[in-house]
Amino acid sequence: MDKYISVPLSDEDARSLRAGDYVYLTGTIYTARDAAHKRMQETLEAGGKLPVDMKNNVIYYMGPSPAREGCPIGSAGPTTASRMDKYAPGLLDLGLKGMIGKGKRSQAVKDAVVRNGAVYFAAVGGAGALLSKAIVKSEVIAYDDLGTEAIRRLEVENFPVIVVNDCQGNDLYETAIRAYNREG
Amino acid sequence: MPDGNGGERKIFRNMRTIEVSEITKNIKEMCIEANHFLSEDMEKVLDRAAEQEESPLGRQILEQLQENRKIAGEDMIPICQDTGMVVIFLEAGQEVHFVGGDLEAAVNEGVLQGYQEGFLRKSVVKDPIQRENTGDNTPAVLHCRIVPGDKVKITVAPKGFGSENMSRVFMLKPADGIEGVKNAILTAVKDAGPNACPPMVVGVGIGGTFEKCALMAKHALTRPVDRRSETPYVREMEEELLAKINASGIGPGGLGGSVTALAVNIETYPTHIAGLPVAVNICCHVNRHSTREL
Incomplete structure (x- = not known):
C-alpha cells in the first residue's frame, strides 16, 4: 500500500506502518553510517550529548558521492544496515523512530523496533542516482572530518522506501522471500 | 651495459615503448566511465530481468534501476554512491617497455585523478584498523600479468x-x-x-x-x-x-x-x-x- 508520510516520524505514523508498505517520506532526515555511529556511541559512553536529538528522528545509513555544482548531493543510495546493528538498539531506546538502509537486521534490532514502536525501511540498493533526485537539500551538521561519513541533515521530498521491519515484529525479507521460494 | 652482476645486460631496440602517463590517462577515464555506464551485456540482462520478474514489487525495483542508470548517464551522477575500491587487471605484453616513471604509481595517479575529477566517492581507508580515509580513493588493488605480445590490456573494476x-x-x-x-x-x-x-x-x-x-x-x-x-x-x-x-x-x-x-x-x-x-x-x-x- 502506498503511503505519504512526513518526517520526523510521529509515534502514531510509525506505529501505523506495516511491512510491505511503500512509503514516500517528506521532511527532514539525518545521515549516519559506520564511523558516525562509532563516534556517537563513544560520546554516549563518555556521558556526552549527541549532535542530533534522536527523538522521533529518522537516520539514513548513507554516505554520498560528492555533489556536482548546482546539485544538493551526489549519488545517495543506502548502505548495508547490519553494520549498524551494534549501535541501533541503544539509539532506538533514545527515541529514534526510523532507520533507512538495505539488508537484514539482527534480532536485537527487530526487538528494539517492536519495543519502541519504530520502523526499519529499505531503500533500493544501488539506485543512488535516482534517490538523489528526492533529496532537495543537504548540509553537514557534525563530524565534518569524516568526509562522506559525516552526519548530514537532508531535506527530502517523496523519498521512496519500503517498510521491512514494523512495530508488530513483521519482517518483509522473511515473508516476501518465502512467497517466491520454489525449492521443493 | 653492465648488469651489476659482472655480466653484460643486452638492450633490445625493438621493444614497444609506452609512457606510463598514457596508463594514468586511460585509468582516469575508465574509473569515470565504469561508475556511470554499465557494459552492454549488463544493460541487456537487466532489461530482460525487468520483463521476466514475477513479483510486482520486484518489477518496480528493476524499473527503478533502469531509471537510475538513465539518470546516471545523463546527469553524470554515479550509478551507486559506493563507487568502490578500484580493482585493476593489467596484462602487459612482454615486448612492452614502460618508460617515464613507476607503473604502479602511474596506475594510482589515474585512480586519484578519476575519483577527483569524476566526483566519485573516496571510500578507501589507509589502515584497516586505524581507518583514516586516504582522501583520494587510492591505492587500487592491482593484479599484473606478463603475457606474450606488445599490447597492454587494462580492466578497471571498481568494487562496492x-x-x-x-x-x-x-x-x-x-x-x-x-x-x-x-x-x-x-x-x-x-x-x-x-x-x-x-x-x-x-x-x-x-x-x-x-x-x-x-x-x-x-x-x-x-x-x-x-x-x-x-x-x-x-x-x-x-x-x-x-x-x-x-x-x-x-x-x-x-x-x-x-x-x-x-x-x-x-x-x-x-x-x-x-x-x-x-x-x-x-x-x-x-x-x-x-x-x-x-
Whole structure:
C-alpha cells in the first residue's frame, strides 16, 4: 500500500506502518553510517550529548558521492544496515523512530523496533542516482572530518522506501522471500 | 651495459615503448566511465530481468534501476554512491617497455585523478584498523600479468563493498566433489541475500590455491554475463546454479521474486591432490568494469 508520510516520524505514523508498505517520506532526515555511529556511541559512553536529538528522528545509513555544482548531493543510495546493528538498539531506546538502509537486521534490532514502536525501511540498493533526485537539500551538521561519513541533515521530498521491519515484529525479507521460494 | 652482476645486460631496440602517463590517462577515464555506464551485456540482462520478474514489487525495483542508470548517464551522477575500491587487471605484453616513471604509481595517479575529477566517492581507508580515509580513493588493488605480445590490456573494476562483504572462500576436501562445490556456492549466495543488492552476479573460482581461487572469482565477474564457460561441465554448472539461485525467492532488492542472480560465471584451475578450494565473489547489479587495449 502506498503511503505519504512526513518526517520526523510521529509515534502514531510509525506505529501505523506495516511491512510491505511503500512509503514516500517528506521532511527532514539525518545521515549516519559506520564511523558516525562509532563516534556517537563513544560520546554516549563518555556521558556526552549527541549532535542530533534522536527523538522521533529518522537516520539514513548513507554516505554520498560528492555533489556536482548546482546539485544538493551526489549519488545517495543506502548502505548495508547490519553494520549498524551494534549501535541501533541503544539509539532506538533514545527515541529514534526510523532507520533507512538495505539488508537484514539482527534480532536485537527487530526487538528494539517492536519495543519502541519504530520502523526499519529499505531503500533500493544501488539506485543512488535516482534517490538523489528526492533529496532537495543537504548540509553537514557534525563530524565534518569524516568526509562522506559525516552526519548530514537532508531535506527530502517523496523519498521512496519500503517498510521491512514494523512495530508488530513483521519482517518483509522473511515473508516476501518465502512467497517466491520454489525449492521443493 | 653492465648488469651489476659482472655480466653484460643486452638492450633490445625493438621493444614497444609506452609512457606510463598514457596508463594514468586511460585509468582516469575508465574509473569515470565504469561508475556511470554499465557494459552492454549488463544493460541487456537487466532489461530482460525487468520483463521476466514475477513479483510486482520486484518489477518496480528493476524499473527503478533502469531509471537510475538513465539518470546516471545523463546527469553524470554515479550509478551507486559506493563507487568502490578500484580493482585493476593489467596484462602487459612482454615486448612492452614502460618508460617515464613507476607503473604502479602511474596506475594510482589515474585512480586519484578519476575519483577527483569524476566526483566519485573516496571510500578507501589507509589502515584497516586505524581507518583514516586516504582522501583520494587510492591505492587500487592491482593484479599484473606478463603475457606474450606488445599490447597492454587494462580492466578497471571498481568494487562496492555491500556485496564484497558477503563473499567467501571455502577450502573443501576432494571428497566433497561437485555437489560440495554447488552447496558452497548456494550457501554463500543465500547468506548474502538482500545485503548484496540483488539481482547479483556470482563470480566463482574453483581450484588453484587459497589466493588463486579468490583471484579467479574476482576475474570471473569481468566476463560478459551472456557468455557461458567453454568447458561443458562448467557451463552446465553455471546454468544449473543460476536456476537454483533464482528459485530461492530472494528477488530484486531481496524483497522477494524470481530474479535473484543475472549470471554465475565460473573459472577453474588445476589444484593439489589434497585440495578443492572454492571462492565465491558476489557482485551487486552494478557490476562495473571497463576494458581497454593499448
